[in-house]
Amino acid sequence: xxxxxxxxxxxxxxxxxxxxxxxxxxxxxxxxxxxxxxxxxxxxxxxxxxxxxxxxxxxxxxxxxxxxxxxxxxxxxxxxxxxxxxxxxxxxxxxxxxxxxxxxxxxxxxxxxxxxxxxxxxxxxxxxxxxxxxxxxxxxxxxxxxxxxxxxxxxxxxxxxxxxxxxxxxxxxxxxxxxxxxxxxxxxxxxxxxxxxxxxxxxxxxxxxxxxxxxxxxxxxxxxxxxxxxxxxxxxxxxxxxxxxxxxxxxxxxxxxxxxxxxxxxxxxxxxxxxxxxxxxxxxxxxxxxxxxxxxxxxxxxxxxxxxxxxxxxxxxxxxxxxxxxxxxxxxxxxxxxxxxxxxxxxxxxxxxxxxxxxxxxxxxxxxxxxxxxxxxxxxxxxxxxxxxxxxxxxxxxxxxxxxxxxxxxxxxxxxxxxxxxxxxxxxxxxxxxxxxxxxxxxxxxxxxxxx
Amino acid sequence: xxxxxxxxxxxxxxxxxxxxxxxxxxxxxxxxxxxxxxxxxxxxxxxxxxxxxxxxxxxxxxxxxxxxxxxxxxxxxxxxxxxxxxxxxxxxxxxxxxxxxxxxxxxxxxxxxxxxxxxxxxxxxxxxxxxxxxxxxxxxxxxxxxxxxxxxxxxxxxxxxxxxxxxxxxxxxxxxxxxxxxxxxxxxxxxxxxxxxxxxxxxxxxxxxxxxxxxxxxxxxxxxxxxxxxxxxxxxxxxxxxxxxxxxxxxxxxxxxxxxxxxxxxxxxxxxxxxxxxxxxxxxxxxxxxxxxxxxxxxxxxxxxxxxxxxxxxxxxxxxxxxxxxxxxxxxxxxxxxxxxxxxxxxxxxxxxxxxxxxxxxxxxxxxxxxxxxxxxxxxxxxxx
Numbered sequence: 001x002x003x004x005x006x007x008x009x010x011x012x013x014x015x016x017x018x019x020x021x022x023x024x025x026x027x028x029x030x031x032x033x034x035x036x037x038x039x040x041x042x043x044x045x046x047x048x049x050x051x052x053x054x055x056x057x058x059x060x061x062x063x064x065x066x067x068x069x070x071x072x073x074x075x076x077x078x079x080x081x082x083x084x085x086x087x088x089x090x091x092x093x094x095x096x097x098x099x100x101x102x103x104x105x106x107x108x109x110x111x112x113x114x115x116x117x118x119x120x121x122x123x124x125x126x127x128x129x130x131x132x133x134x135x136x137x138x139x140x141x142x143x144x145x146x147x148x149x150x151x152x153x154x155x156x157x158x159x160x161x162x163x164x165x166x167x168x169x170x171x172x173x174x175x176x177x178x179x180x181x182x183x184x185x186x187x188x189x190x191x192x193x194x195x196x197x198x199x200x201x202x203x204x205x206x207x208x209x210x211x212x213x214x215x216x217x218x219x220x221x222x223x224x225x226x227x228x229x230x231x232x233x234x235x236x237x238x239x240x241x242x243x244x245x246x247x248x249x250x251x252x253x254x255x256x257x258x259x260x261x262x263x264x265x266x267x268x269x270x271x272x273x274x275x276x277x278x279x280x281x282x283x284x285x286x287x288x289x290x291x292x293x294x295x296x297x298x299x300x301x302x303x304x305x306x307x308x309x310x311x312x313x314x315x316x317x318x319x320x321x322x323x324x325x326x327x328x329x330x331x332x333x334x335x336x337x338x339x340x341x342x343x344x345x346x347x348x349x350x351x352x353x354x355x356x357x358x359x360x361x362x363x364x365x366x367x368x369x370x371x372x373x374x375x376x377x378x379x380x381x382x383x384x385x386x387x388x389x390x391x392x393x394x395x396x397x398x399x400x401x402x403x404x405x406x407x408x409x410x411x412x413x414x415x416x417x418x419x420x421x422x423x424x425x426x427x428x429x430x431x432x433x434x435x436x437x438x439x440x441x442x443x444x445x446x447x448x449x450x451x452x
Numbered sequence: 453x454x455x456x457x458x459x460x461x462x463x464x465x466x467x468x469x470x471x472x473x474x475x476x477x478x479x480x481x482x483x484x485x486x487x488x489x490x491x492x493x494x495x496x497x498x499x500x501x502x503x504x505x506x507x508x509x510x511x512x513x514x515x516x517x518x519x520x521x522x523x524x525x526x527x528x529x530x531x532x533x534x535x536x537x538x539x540x541x542x543x544x545x546x547x548x549x550x551x552x553x554x555x556x557x558x559x560x561x562x563x564x565x566x567x568x569x570x571x572x573x574x575x576x577x578x579x580x581x582x583x584x585x586x587x588x589x590x591x592x593x594x595x596x597x598x599x600x601x602x603x604x605x606x607x608x609x610x611x612x613x614x615x616x617x618x619x620x621x622x623x624x625x626x627x628x629x630x631x632x633x634x635x636x637x638x639x640x641x642x643x644x645x646x647x648x649x650x651x652x653x654x655x656x657x658x659x660x661x662x663x664x665x666x667x668x669x670x671x672x673x674x675x676x677x678x679x680x681x682x683x684x685x686x687x688x689x690x691x692x693x694x695x696x697x698x699x700x701x702x703x704x705x706x707x708x709x710x711x712x713x714x715x716x717x718x719x720x721x722x723x724x725x726x727x728x729x730x731x732x733x734x735x736x737x738x739x740x741x742x743x744x745x746x747x748x749x750x751x752x753x754x755x756x757x758x759x760x761x762x763x764x765x766x767x768x769x770x771x772x773x774x775x776x777x778x779x780x781x782x783x784x785x786x787x788x789x790x791x792x793x794x795x796x797x798x799x800x801x802x803x804x805x806x807x808x809x810x811x812x813x814x815x816x817x818x819x820x821x822x823x824x825x826x827x828x829x830x831x832x833x834x835x836x837x
Contacts, residue, residue, distance in 0.1 A: 011536045030529040031482060031509040034490040036502045060548040061760075062465030062485075062579030066492030069461065069815045077459050077797065084455040084462070084760075087580055090552055102456035109458050126486065127548045130515070158487035159515040159549055372509050372533045379502075437502055443495065450817050 014371035018341075019362025023354045025345040032370040035378065037393035039408045039445035040319045041195050043156060043171040044070040047121055048079065048447075049195065050175050052224045054117035055154070056106060058083040058099045059125035063156060067123075073443050075450050079117075081106040085127065095133050099124070100141045107146055116149060118224040119178050123154035130159070150178040165245060173246040175218065179231035181254050188214045189281075190233035192250065193243020195219060196411040196446055203270065203294065203415025204237065204261060204277055211283045235280055239263045239414055240322050241347045262349055263323055263410045263418070265330040267295055270415045294416035301423035302334045309430050311337050313388045315399050317369060318343035320392025320407045325353035327391070330419065332361055340365040342394050369394050389430050391422075393440035402433035408445045457776045459797045463761055464619055464812045465489075466577040468497040469586030469669065470545045471508045472617040474594060475500060477651050480507040480539035482530055484555065485547035486514065489579065496815030497583075499623045507539055518549055523556075527563050534568045540651065541571040541597065543590060551578035571597045582762050583619050583812050584734070587669035591615070591645055595673055598651065599680070603659040606640060609707060612660045612677070613644040614685070615670020619812040620734045621647070622822045630666065633690050633827035637700040645673065662686065662707040664699075668735045668765045678712060687765060688715035689740040689826060694747025696827045699740075714765065716740040721769045722752040727787035729753040729833075732779075732795060733810050735765035741790065741808075744830055753790075756782055788833060793818050806833045 016026055044067045047055055057067050057080075064082050071080035083102030089095050103122055110116050122142070124135060139151045155170050165173075172193050189208050191198060197219040198205045208215050221227040235257045238247035244260050251258030259280050261273040271291060278285035286294075314336050316324045325346060328338045343366065346354060357364055368374065379400045389403050390396035396404035405425045407413075413421060442449050464472075467489050471481045475498065483489045490510040494501045498508075511526050534542060542564060544557050557574035565572040573593040577586050591614070611634055616627045627647045634641055642660040643653040657663075657677060663685040665674040674685035684706040690696035702715045716739035722728035729745065731738045731753050738755045745751045757766040759774045766772070773779045780798040783789050789799050792810040794817070799805050809818035823831075 013532075013536070029512060031533045032487075032490065032512045033509055034494045036494060038495055060465070060578070060580040061462055061582070062467055062492070062547055063488055064462045065464060065468075065496060065815075066488050069492075069496045069817070072461055072794065072814060072817050077461070077794065081456070081458045082462065084457075085548070085580065086455065087551075087578060098455065105456045106458045125548070126515070127552050130518070130549065130552070156488070159513055159518060162514050163516055370512075372507065373536060375505055375507060375537075378505075441495075441502065 011373050014373045014377075015365055015367045017362060018354070018358050018364045018366055021358070021366050023346065023351055024348065026366050027344055027368040027371065031372050033372050033375050035369055035374065035394050035397055037319060037397050037440040038443040039393045039406070039440060041409070041444050041447075042070055043067070043123075043154070043167055044080070045074070045444040045447055046171050046195060047154065047175055048074065048076060049218050050119060050178075050224075051221055051227050052117050053119045053121060054079050054081065054110070055121045055123060056081045056083065056103050057123045057156065058085060058102065058128070059123070059156060060085045060127065063125045067156065070443060073449050073451060074447050076448075085125070090127070090131065095128055095131065096138050099138050103142055104145055107149070116146065119150040119152060121152040121154040121174065123156050126157045126159040129155070129157050152177045166242065169242045169245050172243045173249055176230070176246060176250045179228060179250065179254065182231050184234045184256070185232040186234045187212060188216060188233040189235045189237060190216045190230045192236050192238045192247040193240055194412065195409065198412050198414060201417045202412065203274060203417050206417070207274060207277060207286065208281070211281060213281065235259060237261055237277070240410060241349065242322070263321070263414060265323060265326040265419060265422075266353075267416070274415065298416040298419040298423070301420045305423040305427045306335055308427050309336065309389055312430070313337055313339040315340040315342065315388055315390050315395040317341070317390070317392035317394035317398075319394050319409070320405065321410045322347055323350060323353075323410070325350040325357060327422075328364065329353045329356055332357070338364060340367055340395075342367045342369045342392075342398060344368050344370055367398070369398070374398070389426060391426070396436050397440055400436075402436050403430050404434060404436065405429045406434065406439060406445065411446065454774050460776050461794045461813050464497045464583035465579050466581040466583060466586030467545050467547060467579055468493045469583030469588070469617070469619065470543060470575050470577060470590040472497060472583070472619050473587040473590040473646050473669065474543055475506045475508070476504070476646055476648075477541075477594065477654070478539065479541035479543055480509065480534065480537065481543045481545070482509050482511055483545055483547055484511045484513060484526060484550045484557070485579070486510070486512065486549065489547050497619060497812070499618050499811070499816065499819065507537060509533070513547075513549060518553060523560055527560055527567070530564050531567045534564075534570060539570065541573070542568070543593070544572065544574040545577040545586065547579040551580070573597060582760065584667070584669045584761065584763055587615070587617055587619070588672045588763065591669065591673045592676055594646075594654070595657065595676055598655050599657055599677075600655045601658070603656050605661060606642070606659050608640050609638050609704065610640040610642050610660045610662075611703060612642050612657045612663045614663050614665045614673045615667035615736070616644055616647045617667075617669070618647070620667045620737060620810070622809070622811045622819055624819070624822045625824050626826050629824050629826040629828070630690055633696060634664070634700070639703070645670065658683070662703050664688070664703060666736060668763050671763070671765060682710065684710045684712050686713045686715050687717070687736050688743070689737050691740045691825045692744030692748045692830045693828070695740065695744040698743070698747060716743055717765070717767055719743050719746055720752045721767060722754060726752070727785070729788040729790060730756050730782060730786040731808070732756045732758065732789070732791040733808055734761065734812070739765065739767075741825070744825070748830055749832070754786075790833070804833070806836070
């Protein structure tokens, strides 16, 4: 399919109909473009969730700048330090000493000011790991010098993103690394991995509370002591694919149970998740009436949204949700006109939805947000001829629309309540245009920012 | 402690300098990197990213490609994209991983040149050096490839502006103010490298009678154009009223005499005990601001030339601290500190601080408070501190 956009031709390698696409990666890899939608969180944002944690990055200048300025824009430079890696470090054989001395110097300064942090994450990058740096030795040396501080190994190693756990997955695991074995609390459940706290109406939270369980989350912790108490729970629940490994490894390390209840936009999958939760809690499952009530609420919200939005084109991007295919299927099954999904690849758990859409909606377009030609497809291009409702910042950018659901990573959406809230947000977005350019360029949606 | 920083930011890297300098010229800049270089550049170093299309990409390097030496993938991917998007040229640069393993970008560039028949220039970067180095080398490489030989010097007074990127001048109108000032002073502006000029204008750079290097990353290009076309150069930014006038006069004189002049270094260095103001910014800009304070306020000031900001046009007497601790000591002795707001964290509370945002240091954090100081009255800092 050739489309004239911004004076350039969008090649067939950038967009494909789902009917012709393969799973899970429909596009050939190559050079990559970076769209100017910044709301998704990076490893700095996630690590900042740990109260009092200080991050020390030991990397080359080019790698440091992005993380330092992430902290700068969050007005959190006081929780971020760095040790620069110079070319001579490659050859001097002093890579470990350079990090140890630099980190020690930084921490001694903080100690002098009475600000020695309870936890420090030392983050190394691709080059040091590639060169076989002795990270355990670095951490052990620092622990001996600062015995009251918890030291965590952090990794900024994007070269490894396709050959193992991604930096995002590793960071989601490492931010729970200081949690230590402690007595088990049978009436407490910890939700692992979400960058934002779930509202009390989220199906799993509401169900837990109704059955007398306390719910703990990193995003709600106000102090380091409170953070450490996340370990007490007898059950760890994860919802998003990149946090699954974090939940599993933490449960294994602390001898707890772990349950993966994937974020989903499928009524049957949500029902199944709630049944699994009831089973894990050893409490009665929601009654058929309770399920019906929740489903009806979600259905009604979708119906109302459809009445307002009508046949307008809807586009979805992968930064808004880990399950764009599940979301698209839900909306298409409710007669919304979903025309395009911006994603380079899909999570394994999306396969069933992929096959369904391939069969029933083969003309649905998949668009690669990182394809070089997408440089010329932003701000609307030829798509801006009609009004488009975008779900996600990237979709808003590519469609050039002010009507968009400003959402990242399914944040705080779960269950039928999640669908209800999504429908409400779609309705609101359709009625209230946003300043797309200003809004989507702010880093770390939901974080403090000096740009607002 | 040489390489450690508790609370400061870090200057943009050489790869960002390359991309920034070549941004408006219709080429394709490929950073051989896994992921971060592109998002960092497009978020923090490139204010034009949303509004102005430019082909800056990463190669999406993986560890397997690195270990197996899969340079073929880079060649193939660059050629495919070049075929699809028809850039005017291809610039290649390396992030730390390929720099460490010694990826031969020259050979890769040669292969791409043969396959695409496009001008290809690898620029030596390692992701560890300063943006000034990358920007300087990129401009030089571009001029070597595209500057036309067959141009006549203009009859009227004319000038090229060299070394203008948003990393030093933001997008607040400073470059446009410099251009307007030069025109008001009777110069025809042949080109501005590389902000606001077309590739055709830059190709005609040899026609100018004189060059104005407005940053350290314009100096190598100035020397190149001097050697190639005999065009003299002057280094300085026309800040304030008095110094702007002086600089315009020096440019005219250079055009007449053919002699180069580091105008901004023609400033007095205050007595060590004087508790003088100190200025920290890119070298040509910082020295020019010193000159402006001398001309407009009769105040002598010092320039700090931090080691992490190189190449830096400086006087021998300018201190060149290596680390945050030494910088803090210099700030503590100053009468007033003019620097990027991120430096305020290490300036004692009793030392007056004047915000001088520098995009190459703080990215977009303070863009809104970045004032135009070119060819206009500089606010009296003594009344606002």
